[in-house]
Amino acid sequence: VATTRPETIFGDTAVCVGPGDPRFTKFVGKRVLVPTMDRSIPVLEDDYVDAEFGTGALKVTPGHDPNDYAIGKRNDLPVINIMNKDGSMNAFCGDKYDGMDRFDARAAIWEEMTRSGLVIKDEAHTQRVPRSQRGGEIIEPLVSSQWFVRTEGMGKKALDAVKDGDIQIVPKRFEKVWYNWLEDIHDWCVSRQLWWGHRIPVWYIGAEGESDYVVARNDAEARQMATDAGHPPDVILRQEEDVLDTWFSSGLWPFATLGWPQQTTDLERFYPSTCLETGYDILFFWVARM
Numbered sequence: 001v002a003t004t005r006p007e008t009i010f011g012d013t014a015v016c017v018g019p020g021d022p023r024f025t026k027f028v029g030k031r032v033l034v035p036t037m038d039r040s041i042p043v044l045e046d047d048y049v050d051a052e053f054g055t056g057a058l059k060v061t062p063g064h065d066p067n068d069y070a071i072g073k074r075n076d077l078p079v080i081n082i083m084n085k086d087g088s089m090n091a092f093c094g095d096k097y098d099g100m101d102r103f104d105a106r107a108a109i110w111e112e113m114t115r116s117g118l119v120i121k122d123e124a125h126t127q128r129v130p131r132s133q134r135g136g137e138i139i140e141p142l143v144s145s146q147w148f149v150r151t152e153g154m155g156k157k158a159l160d161a162v163k164d165g166d167i168q169i170v171p172k173r174f175e176k177v178w179y180n181w182l183e184d185i186h187d188w189c190v191s192r193q194l195w196w197g198h199r200i201p202v203w204y205i206g207a208e209g210e211s212d213y214v215v216a217r218n219d220a221e222a223r224q225m226a227t228d229a230g231h232p233p234d235v236i237l238r239q240e241e242d243v244l245d246t247w248f249s250s251g252l253w254p255f256a257t258l259g260w261p262q263q264t265t266d267l268e269r270f271y272p273s274t275c276l277e278t279g280y281d282i283l284f285f286w287v288a289r290m
Contacts, residue, residue, distance in 0.1 A: 002054040004125060005064075006113070007105040009035055010093040011082040014060040015043050016071060018051040035118050036109060037094075046071050063143045079143055087140060102140065145210060146191040147200055147242065155185040158288050174280055181284035190245045197243030204238045205231055251289035 001015060012034055017024040024043070031040040048071055049058050062072030062079045072079060084090050089097045089105045097105050113119050130139040159182040161167040162175060169175050191200065203222035205212040214229070216222035219237070227233050258267040278287055 001057050001059040003059055004127060005106065006110045007089065007102050008061045008064050008082065009059065009109060010037065010089070010097070011061045011063045011080040012041055012059045013062060013072065013077040013080060014041050014075065016046040016049050016058045016060050016075075017043065017056060018049040019045040019047060021045075021049075021051050021056055024057060035113050035116070044075055046075065064141050066141055069141075069143065081143055083140060083142060085142070087137075146189050147202070147240075149188040149190050149248070151185045151188050155182045155288075158182055169283075174283060177280070177283050178288060181288060188245075188248075190248045191242040192245050193241075194243050197246065198249045200240040200242050200244055202240040204240070205229075205235060207236045207238075247285050247289055250286050254290055 003009070015032055017028065027043045028045055030043050032043060033040050044060075046058075048067065049056065060068045060071050060077065062069045062077055063081045064083070069079070071077070080092060082090060082092050083102060087102050089100050089102060091098045093100075093105070097108065100108065110119065110122075131137065132139055159179065162169060162178055169178060201217065202213050202215055203219075203226070204210050205214065205226050214222050214225040216225055219239075222237055222239075223233070223235075226235055226237060254273055255267060255271050258264060258271055260267055260271075276287065
């Protein structure tokens, strides 16, 4: 296999090849060893693999790559997290690498594999590397617990509103953008790890863990709900630290600015709106969500 991120080898849970690729047919269904680890993983076929790209055999790391995560879902592969949130390797990688910075680990595991005779060649490769818009750091895909909004029902309402003529988009050609977005809609991750924004109104019950929680308007309501559920009045409550996605908060604009949830005169008069002048570049980011 070829990789630009050798440090993710620790989290590999399969090697995938293209269906019917004659170079690898005899290996499909067998197991191979993960370099430097006493662990074997299966060789599978998956349509995602491009036989012409790289070696035609793809190492699959569901815990650290979004495309690999999708492959893992389709093939019921385990998801292994090999990194801490500070970008260092965790205990799953073994004592030698535990706590080591990801880039130091990249060089170290490559050196270890070279000594073991596992490296075939090393060549320069130009690629797009995602970086944080705030700090410039290289972004590390990581599986973690997030809050999602189920969009199927709401998305259909927005889709039908334009199809039925209740909402008109001018110029009409931008209806295509609207349809493309809403006809292929996915559940919406609204968790953001930022210091500002609307804090997600979830309170976890107890000193640790996230399986038991309530959704409330404020601390007092959360405590009342926890007590009603059978917890003691002095139970520890911890509010979720993530904030809502900017576009979710922006989507509240039509009614949140008019006094909602109180039934104000402004809300009665101006909601729903009748005309919105906006940019086509935020037609799906913002307008569809409103």
